[in-house]
Amino acid sequence: MNSLKLFVAATALGVVGSPAIAGPPAELADLSWLEGQWVGDGIAGAEAGETWIAAGTAQLGGHFYQLAPNGDVMFYELMTIVPDGEGSLALVLKHFNADLSGWESKSATDAERFPLVALGDRKVTFGGLIYELGNDGVLHISVPIEDDAGEAQTLTFELLRQ
16 A cells, blocks of 8 residues: 555544643743744655744644645645643644545544643654654654554655745
8 A cells, every 4th residue: 555545544543642641841932943834745755835833922823735646735734732731732733635624523622632742952742743853954744643454654754944
């Protein structure tokens, strides 16, 4: 199964590794290095992009897009990084098809929620999602998933600031 089909089949199963533990102390300012527009290689080497902006002082707002190898939009994500109410942060997201029909229901409780697990100088882990800004300026994003057979897989995105 190619990685494009693998991702589409696996995403419905959810992201692997989202523990329910108290996160480390963190503020939105700790993630200022993540702000900006990032574009690069995504699923099957097709273009992917992610943008993060400060949305007032209460959250970082973001969106993600993944193109298919033929250049069509595969899907979108709308994301926020918000205080979790206990001195840490959480990443919350919803997925959308190219026509903007949602994967999750309209209920806010059906959004995917990933608590902050670890925070470094230029590395942050939300659940199993890892964002790391390399010394070469490449934003490496690792997304653990389960394939349709229940096998653990990791999708890797490598994006450059635009």
